[in-house]
Amino acid sequence: MNGENDTIAAIATAPGLGGISIVRISGPRCLAIASQLTGKQPAPRMAQRAQFRDSEGATLDEGLVLYFKAPNSYTGEDVVELHGHGGMMAPHMLLQAAINLGARLARPGEFTERAFLKGKLDLAQAEAVADLIESRTARAAKMALRSLKGLFSAEVNSLAEALLAIRVQVEGSLDFPDEDPKLVVNESVLLTLRETQRRLKMLLDQSRKGEALRSAVRVVIIGRPNVGKSSLLNRLSGVDRAIVMDTPGTTRDVIEHSMSLEGLQIEVVDTAGIHDTRDPVESEGVRRALQEIHSADIVLLVSDSETGLIEDRAYFSAWLDDDMNLIQVRNKIDQGGGRADNGEAVCVQISALTGAGLPLLSDAIREAAGITAIEENAFLARSRHIEALQEAEGYLDEACGRLQSEGATDLAAEGLACAHRSLGRITGEVHSDELLGEIFSRFCIGK
Ligand SMILES: Nc1nc2c(ncn2[C@@H]2O[C@H](COP(=O)(O)OP(=O)(O)OP(=O)(O)O)[C@@H](O)[C@H]2O)c(=O)[nH]1
Ligand SMILES: [Mg+2]
Structure with missing residues (x-):
C-alpha cells in the first residue's frame, strides 16, 4: 500500500x-x-x-x-x-x-x-460501506447498515472468541503429553465445540440468505405463442416494456427489465413464443428463447388454459431439467377456468390483463429465490465471507471428529487454529495487501 x-x-x-x-x-x-x-x-x-x-x-x-x-x-x-x-x-x-x-x-x-x-x-464493516452505497433495494440497504453497525462482525467475533477459549483448553492439553488426552479434553470442551458449530452453521445460513439478496435473480418467462408472456412482463414491471398483440409471434427479441419485487432485485426476461416456425426471424427468436432457459434462476412457464398447463409441461420437458426452479403460470383466468391439477410443478393462476393473482406469483418467485418471510436476521454477506465461514465449518467438523477419536488432539488443535484464522479473515484481523487491494479497488473514488 x-x-x-x-x-x-x-x-x-x-x-x-x-x-x-x-x-x-x-x-x-x-x-x-x-x-x-x-x-x-x-x-x-x-x-x-x-x-x-x-x-x-x-x-x-x-x-x-x-x-x-x-x-x-x-x-x-x-x-x-x-x-x-x-x-x-x-x-x-x-x-x-x-x-x-x-x-x-x-x-x-x-x-x-x-x-x-x-x-x-x-473489514466486514468497510465492505458494508460499499454495499450500502450500491444497494438497489430498501432491504439491501437496511441489511448493509446492520453490517456497517458491526452486527455481522460481532457475530463473527463472538464465534472467534469461543474458538479461542476452546483452543486454549485443547492446546493446553498438549503440554501434558503424559496425561490421557481424553481426560484433559473433557466432555465440556466437546460440548462448547458443538455449540460453536451450531452457531457457525446458523451464521452461515443467515449469510447465505443475505447473499441471495445481493445479486439480481433472473426470472425468464417462456411459453407457447400468444399466451400472455409480454403482458406478464409489463404487468410485473409496471411499465409498458414489451409489445402486446393478439397475433402470435409478436415478440422475437429477448427483452429484459430490471426491477425490485418487494425488496428482491430481479431481472425479468420476456422471450419469443416457442413453436415450430419457418420464419427465419422467428426461428432465431425461438433459438434465443430456449437459450435463455439456461441462464435462468427461475423459469416461469406460462400457459393460457387448463389443458395448456399439462400439454405445455410435456411440450417443454425436453428443455427443462428436473432440478430447475420452475413455476407454471396459468394466465388469462379472467376468461374463466378453475384450478388445474398439473402434477408436481408449482402452479399460480393469474390474469396479466386484470392483475389478479399477481401477489401470489410474486410470493412464489420470492419463495423460489429462497426468500420467504422477511429475513430480519439475514446478513448481506459477500461470497468471500461465506467461503471463510464454510472453511471454518469444515475445520471445526474435522477437529470435532479428531477430538472424539482418541489421540488426535494435536491435529484437532491445528484444525481449530485454522478455523480461527478463517474467521479472522472476515473481519480483517488476518489480511493481506492483495485482499485489501481487491476489496477497496472496487469502491468509488472519494469513499
Ligand atoms: N383476457 C386476457 N387476455 C390476455 C391476458 N394476457 C394477455 N392477453 C392477451 O393475449 C394476447 C397476447 O398477449 P401477449 O402478451 O402479446 O402474449 P405473448 O405470449 O407475449 O405472445 P408472443 O410474443 O406472440 O409469443 C394479447 O391480445 C393480450 O391482450 C389475460 O390475462 N387475459
Ligand atoms: Mg410477447
Whole structure:
C-alpha cells in the first residue's frame, strides 16, 4: 500500500449537476491545505463559511469548510471537507487546487481503507460501506447498515472468541503429553465445540440468505405463442416494456427489465413464443428463447388454459431439467377456468390483463429465490465471507471428529487454529495487501 503519511484528496459526491459538491481531504497536510485555500484556520467540527482561492489568490468557489481533527474523523486522520457548488467545473477546480498544494488524488476506496488501517472499521464493516452505497433495494440497504453497525462482525467475533477459549483448553492439553488426552479434553470442551458449530452453521445460513439478496435473480418467462408472456412482463414491471398483440409471434427479441419485487432485485426476461416456425426471424427468436432457459434462476412457464398447463409441461420437458426452479403460470383466468391439477410443478393462476393473482406469483418467485418471510436476521454477506465461514465449518467438523477419536488432539488443535484464522479473515484481523487491494479497488473514488 502507498505511504499512509501522505495527504489524499477526492471529490466525495457523485459526478454531474448538483447543488453542492464535497471535496474531501485526509492526512497530515490537510489542515495546512485548507487554511491556504480558505485563508482561515478551521476549528474542529465548526462549519465555517469561506471563499476558496487558488495559490494566486483567484476565487474558485465559495462554500463551507469543515475540519475533523484526528482521531475523530472517518479515516482516523485529520480530515477536511470543502463544501462547494456542484457541477462539472467548480469541484474539479477546487480538487486541483488542493492537489497543487500537496495533496495526492485518492485511489478508489482509499479513505475507507485508511479508516480500516486506523482501526475505525473492521473489514466486514468497510465492505458494508460499499454495499450500502450500491444497494438497489430498501432491504439491501437496511441489511448493509446492520453490517456497517458491526452486527455481522460481532457475530463473527463472538464465534472467534469461543474458538479461542476452546483452543486454549485443547492446546493446553498438549503440554501434558503424559496425561490421557481424553481426560484433559473433557466432555465440556466437546460440548462448547458443538455449540460453536451450531452457531457457525446458523451464521452461515443467515449469510447465505443475505447473499441471495445481493445479486439480481433472473426470472425468464417462456411459453407457447400468444399466451400472455409480454403482458406478464409489463404487468410485473409496471411499465409498458414489451409489445402486446393478439397475433402470435409478436415478440422475437429477448427483452429484459430490471426491477425490485418487494425488496428482491430481479431481472425479468420476456422471450419469443416457442413453436415450430419457418420464419427465419422467428426461428432465431425461438433459438434465443430456449437459450435463455439456461441462464435462468427461475423459469416461469406460462400457459393460457387448463389443458395448456399439462400439454405445455410435456411440450417443454425436453428443455427443462428436473432440478430447475420452475413455476407454471396459468394466465388469462379472467376468461374463466378453475384450478388445474398439473402434477408436481408449482402452479399460480393469474390474469396479466386484470392483475389478479399477481401477489401470489410474486410470493412464489420470492419463495423460489429462497426468500420467504422477511429475513430480519439475514446478513448481506459477500461470497468471500461465506467461503471463510464454510472453511471454518469444515475445520471445526474435522477437529470435532479428531477430538472424539482418541489421540488426535494435536491435529484437532491445528484444525481449530485454522478455523480461527478463517474467521479472522472476515473481519480483517488476518489480511493481506492483495485482499485489501481487491476489496477497496472496487469502491468509488472519494469513499
Ligand atoms: N383476457 C386476457 N387476455 C390476455 C391476458 N394476457 C394477455 N392477453 C392477451 O393475449 C394476447 C397476447 O398477449 P401477449 O402478451 O402479446 O402474449 P405473448 O405470449 O407475449 O405472445 P408472443 O410474443 O406472440 O409469443 C394479447 O391480445 C393480450 O391482450 C389475460 O390475462 N387475459
Ligand atoms: Mg410477447
